[in-house]
Amino acid sequence: MSPYLTMNPFGFPILSTVIFLPLVGVFFILFLRDDNKIKMTAFVAGMLTLLVSLLLFFSFNPGTPLFQFGERLPWIPAYNIYYVLGVDGISIMLIVLTAMISPICVLCSWKAIEKRVKEFMICILLMEAAMIGVFCSLDFILFYVFWEAMLIPMYLLIAVWGGPQKDYASLKFFIYTLFGSVFLLVAIIALYLVNGTFSIPEAMFKGYSFQFQFWVFLAFAIAFAIKVPMFPFHTWLPAAHTEAPTAGSVFLASILLKMGTYGFIRFCLPIVPQASFYFAPFMIVLSVVAIIYGGFVCLSQTDMKKLIAYSSVAHMGFVTLGIFTFTMYGFIGAMLQMLNHGVTTGALFLMVGIIYERTHSRQIYDNAGLGKFLPAYVGFFGLFAVSSFAFPGTNNFVGELYVLISTFSTSKITGFFAVVGAVVAAAYMLRLLKQIVWGREDKRDLTDLNVREFIYLTPLAVFVLWVGLFPSPFVRIMENTLVHLFMQLDKLSH
Amino acid sequence: MVMESALPLLPIGIILVTSILIMVSAKRPNLREFWSVAGAVLTFISVMAMVPAIWQGNRIIYTLSTIAPGISLNFRVDALSLIFGIISSFLWIFASFYNIGYMRSLNEHAQTRYYTCFAIAILGAQGVSYSGGLFSLYLFYEIITLFTYPLVAHHQDEEGYAGGKKYLVYLMGTAKGLLLPAVILTYVMTGTLDFADNIRTGVFPAAADHLWITVTYVLFIAGFAKAAIMPFHNWLPSAMVAPTPVSALLHAVAVVKAGVFCISRVMLSTFGTNILQDLGIGLVTAYFVSFTILAASIIALTKDDLKARLAYSTVSQLSYIILGVALLDNTGVLGGIIHIVNHGFSKIALFFCAGAIYVAHRKKNISDMAGIGYAMPFTMGAFALASLSMIGVPPVAGFVTKWYLLNGALEIKNIPILIVLMASTLLNAGYFVPITIRAFFEGKKERWSRKDIREAPLTMVVPLVLASLVSLVIGIFPDFFIGLIGKLF
Known part of the structure; x- marks a missing residue:
């Protein structure tokens, strides 16, 4: 084993199991014809993956910053390419989040997807495998393979099962992200040429020349900024979100956007630290612009999905703001916000999907005035909406508090600008909420949440309040890894 | 003396249960109103149960969860807390009876929502009273804002919405735009959001920058717009579109007193009289x-x-x-x-x-x-x-x-x-x-x-x-x- 990896305490390769369990599901689905059986199989595969990921979560040792549950097999030895997997405090929560969201995506598509169910479920499971793979990979080539593998099922989800403008949206999504990936590949090759290895941990904190770091950072930053998406690379997002089926939007919001910020924390900071410091003010400005701009654009939306999509731009601005303020509070806040945004925004997209199944419209006006007729729906919607604008007692407040503490402690002016964004967030979310609950007087003939919908919304609601009121278990899991990262960066900044 | 006890959670828990019971009794108005009255009486009793300890000069503290170093969801009961806690719970009993007469005589709509939000607003007031630090204070302060909005806009007509909108813009706007930065600046300067032990010393270290202390102070005073200090008072007359019991209990006692209570608390327990005097x-x-x-x-x-x-x-x-x-x-x-x-x-x-x-x-x-x-x-x-x-x-x-x-x-x-x-x-x-x-x-x-x-x-x-x-x-x-x-x- 390498020095950065700790042994896998289980008798079987647990990380590979988490990654490939969904693919086992795909294998079974290939032989099935009946739609219900296909859905059931996909759900079971997702739940099994979730169980294994929970096993991973509970046996994770938060006391060490090293990568755990390590697996290492030679893959293409001639180029020093290995199949290396491992998780640390940064990736563990994202893996659990992915494993939690995937079965929810299966459930929320149960009735919504009527054509090509088989292919749809295969896409969902392929996505899940690729996303977990991205978070586990410790080899650049392996990482890149998973990274690109996500693109195809996501493209299909939008292009096949999407809304009226699916062609435009899916193509835009594909071109944007592929464009970014090319830069990622360039950075990876540049690092290989210098290091002679594709190992990610071995590329960290090597003291490359500033010139080299400068260009590698730029290449990374373009790839990740598109994925986040940071202003001004965000234009693919509203299109993709609006046209994607509910499950696609949830995947996009909950996991795919996190790939970008994960990339910043995992690659930019430790591999090209000096360049990260150098570009930090620039990144902070872009983040604050995203927070304020995203918020104001939300104020003028009439389409629920578009509104939530633009709110993602603002929320992700808080994440990148946290990362580039370079404090412990900022790192923890960014990590928490990644999880929180995943859960809350994912949940909001689910809420839109639920009401779309009933009214066949995403327009706020068409879905207004539900308070009297759908009390349970409105209850969940209210919780996720207030969570989205960081109401105290909900998950986003804790994350935002960490990020703002970090921002105010480094620059008070930036802090006040970010606060403007927080105020605007309350304005657009409360406006939406008021419309949904009270916006219309006429009688509506709609049915409230069914059992299936209750089942998949409840864990998300529990998470919202759990992190909002008792965040310490989540902080503890990631703390040591982030402290380790912070200490190494701190040494360099003096 | 400091006593560690979960007593301050009792009134909050009672009100939470009450509001749930009110919600599930929507179809049976008499039972629903009974829960409201019973909840108010029990809450008052549970508040009074804390009086002897405070009267003997003790302070009750309880930490529910830690958010970050120096930031926790914690509770603390001292004389100041009890003053507000006793008033808001005692008058809730009066208001519960009064509500029944008022709402039934006028045949108001959406009464279950009304009673539920009423109870949760009192929960917020109780929580504000027993907050042990700015994190809890902010949490309960915002709960009051959110759950009193349906009460202000209760009639759901144009006037109601206009009043409600003003209410949210003033209260939510100041809380997010001014109060939140004040809380964060306090943390950045002091490393804690907990309140000080006495009303003299406060939590600010002697070395803290006086300019920023003053800025933080101003943000606090303006941020607690519930206290209706001019020019942040305009929401209050507009909120009078609400049914009268709401104006009575919430806009004469629970909501506005939460504002002045918070200002008093921050002046005495975060800044302390010494530093306010010095500056x-x-x-x-x-x-x-x-x-x-x-x-x-x-x-x-x-x-x-x-x-x-x-x-x-x-x-x-x-x-x-x-x-x-x-x-x-x-x-x-x-x-x-x-x-x-x-x-x-x-x-x-x-x-x-x-x-x-x-x-x-x-x-x-x-x-x-x-x-x-x-x-x-x-x-x-x-x-x-x-x-x-x-x-x-x-x-x-x-x-x-x-x-x-x-x-x-x-x-x-x-x-x-x-x-x-x-x-x-x-x-x-x-x-x-x-x-x-x-x-x-x-x-x-x-x-x-x-x-x-x-x-x-x-x-x-x-x-x-x-x-x-x-x-x-x-x-x-x-x-x-x-x-x-x-x-x-």
Whole structure:
């Protein structure tokens, strides 16, 4: 084993199991014809993956910053390419989040997807495998393979099962992200040429020349900024979100956007630290612009999905703001916000999907005035909406508090600008909420949440309040890894 | 002595359960209202259970969860907490009875939502009282804002939405835009959001930058817009579109008192009197709120709508509390804090009267109330008594406040504050006395035929008479509250 990896305490390769369990599901689905059986199989595969990921979560040792549950097999030895997997405090929560969201995506598509169910479920499971793979990979080539593998099922989800403008949206999504990936590949090759290895941990904190770091950072930053998406690379997002089926939007919001910020924390900071410091003010400005701009654009939306999509731009601005303020509070806040945004925004997209199944419209006006007729729906919607604008007692407040503490402690002016964004967030979310609950007087003939919908919304609601009121278990899991990262960066900044 | 106990969670838990029971009893109005009353009584008992410990000079603390180093979801009960906690829970009992009469007489819609939100607003007020640090304080403060919005916009008509919108813009806007940065700046400067142990020292280290301390202080004062200090007062008159019990309990007691309570708490337990004295911002605050005291009284003079006049009276009276605390000496602080109690009882009685007049006679404007004392002698008698308290006539409760405030101003030898207090007393008399005179001495008794002589339902009249009598009793026997506040020093 390498020095950065700790042994896998289980008798079987647990990380590979988490990654490939969904693919086992795909294998079974290939032989099935009946739609219900296909859905059931996909759900079971997702739940099994979730169980294994929970096993991973509970046996994770938060006391060490090293990568755990390590697996290492030679893959293409001639180029020093290995199949290396491992998780640390940064990736563990994202893996659990992915494993939690995937079965929810299966459930929320149960009735919504009527054509090509088989292919749809295969896409969902392929996505899940690729996303977990991205978070586990410790080899650049392996990482890149998973990274690109996500693109195809996501493209299909939008292009096949999407809304009226699916062609435009899916193509835009594909071109944007592929464009970014090319830069990622360039950075990876540049690092290989210098290091002679594709190992990610071995590329960290090597003291490359500033010139080299400068260009590698730029290449990374373009790839990740598109994925986040940071202003001004965000234009693919509203299109993709609006046209994607509910499950696609949830995947996009909950996991795919996190790939970008994960990339910043995992690659930019430790591999090209000096360049990260150098570009930090620039990144902070872009983040604050995203927070304020995203918020104001939300104020003028009439389409629920578009509104939530633009709110993602603002929320992700808080994440990148946290990362580039370079404090412990900022790192923890960014990590928490990644999880929180995943859960809350994912949940909001689910809420839109639920009401779309009933009214066949995403327009706020068409879905207004539900308070009297759908009390349970409105209850969940209210919780996720207030969570989205960081109401105290909900998950986003804790994350935002960490990020703002970090921002105010480094620059008070930036802090006040970010606060403007927080105020605007309350304005657009409360406006939406008021419309949904009270916006219309006429009688509506709609049915409230069914059992299936209750089942998949409840864990998300529990998470919202759990992190909002008792965040310490989540902080503890990631703390040591982030402290380790912070200490190494701190040494360099003096 | 510091006691660790989960007692402060009890009232909060009781209200939470109450609100759930109210929700599930939507189909059975009698049961639903029973839960509301029972919840209020139990809450009050659970609050009183904490009195002995505090009376003996102890402090109760409890930490529920840690958010970050120095930030936790924690509770702490001291004399200041109990003052507000007792008032908001005790008056909730009155309001619960009054609610039944009011809501049923007017056949209001969405009553389950109404009772649920009412209960959760009280939960917020209780939580604010027992907060052990700014994190908990902010949490409960925002819960009050969110759950009182459906009460303000209750009628769901254009006026209701307009009032509600203003309410949210002012309260949510200031809380996010000013209060949140104030909380964060405090943390950045001090490394903690917990409150200090005594009211002198505060949490700011001596080395902290004075400019930023002042900025933080200003953000706090402006951020707690629930205290309705001008120019952040405008939401309160607009919120009067709400049903009257809401105006009574929430906009005379729970919501606005949460605002002044928070300001007092932050002045005493986050900044501490020493630093406010050193920076000289205590007195500046006193002068600043003096403007509100006088200006709001003058505006009240011009209002013919009874609820609007009461609302501006509230704006003015709330600033007494801050004025008292801002004097920073024990007598002034005592005078300010005891006004939370005195104003609470008297003002709720006045609002209850306004609601009773509306329910019994559908009258809102003072100009239409000539001779109404003949028709509803109990209501208007209670009104007269409570308005004497507002003016500060002995032996009604308001006098106790004025006495301590005047003494406090004399102790620090501040003539302008004395003048403000005296001028505002005259103004108070100017807008309250004419109402009583009109009710009892104008208009002919003969004008009221027999069938016009009617009071509101008993569930409304009894609470309002009791509330005004209590303000007489605590005016004659103020020792309990004075003794309790004395534990702060």
